[in-house]
Amino acid sequence: MEFLSSVLSIVILDLVLAGDNAVVIALAARNLPREKKNKAIYLGTLGAIVIRTLMTLCAVWLLTIPYLQALGGLVLIPVACKLLKKEEHTEHVDSSTGFWGAIKTIIIADAVMGIDNVLAIAGAAHGDFLLVVIGLLISVPIVVWGSKWIGRWMEDYPILVYVGAGILAWTAGSMIVHDKIIGSYLNSVSHALTFLIPITIVGLVLIFGYLSGKGKKK
Numbered sequence: 001m002e003f004l005s006s007v008l009s010i011v012i013l014d015l016v017l018a019g020d021n022a023v024v025i026a027l028a029a030r031n032l033p034r035e036k037k038n039k040a041i042y043l044g045t046l047g048a049i050v051i052r053t054l055m056t057l058c059a060v061w062l063l064t065i066p067y068l069q070a071l072g073g074l075v076l077i078p079v080a081c082k083l084l085k086k087e088e089h090t091e092h093v094d095s096s097t098g099f100w101g102a103i104k105t106i107i108i109a110d111a112v113m114g115i116d117n118v119l120a121i122a123g124a125a126h127g128d129f130l131l132v133v134i135g136l137l138i139s140v141p142i143v144v145w146g147s148k149w150i151g152r153w154m155e156d157y158p159i160l161v162y163v164g165a166g167i168l169a170w171t172a173g174s175m176i177v178h179d180k181i182i183g184s185y186l187n188s189v190s191h192a193l194t195f196l197i198p199i200t201i202v203g204l205v206l207i208f209g210y211l212s213g214k215g216k217k218k
Contacts, residue, residue, distance in 0.1 A: 013121060057129060067182070069176075072119050080205045161209075
């Protein structure tokens, strides 16, 4: 049951964090003929899965180094906050007119824009390489093939963004308290801190999202 919940967390994180990636992928292939468009997206997806998996596995190993896991958690906190701010990041993305150009754009865009995904998934996996691979195999194809629908879901059901930001914030807090050095110190002070710190970060991120959304309505 714990394994399935971990896989679900990784899939949700990747889907929610990949909104920009999905739009870029849709833009990259939009000028191709219909018969080549799907083929370019399929091949681009395959390349994206391979690159993203290698990046994430590398991140999982790096997060075993003392203090790096806590640092990664701190980096994810502003990512979670940014997720709750409605901003456009794709206005400068050009579509590719060539078949291989579209594939290259999909792979490069997914790799460059997927750094936050990689860090979040590596943290949520807690060193389990199988979780990383399964999560990516499920989520990356959904992101690529469902690129048009993901943005609509986020617009129609804003609560999904808050759920994703909450999971990301919890992952950030968990990474901090599970760091080899910092985690040992926190446990020596009070075991309750391993729960209080992540839940506090979740609360602060969601409050930030609520206040920033309220400010834009004025």
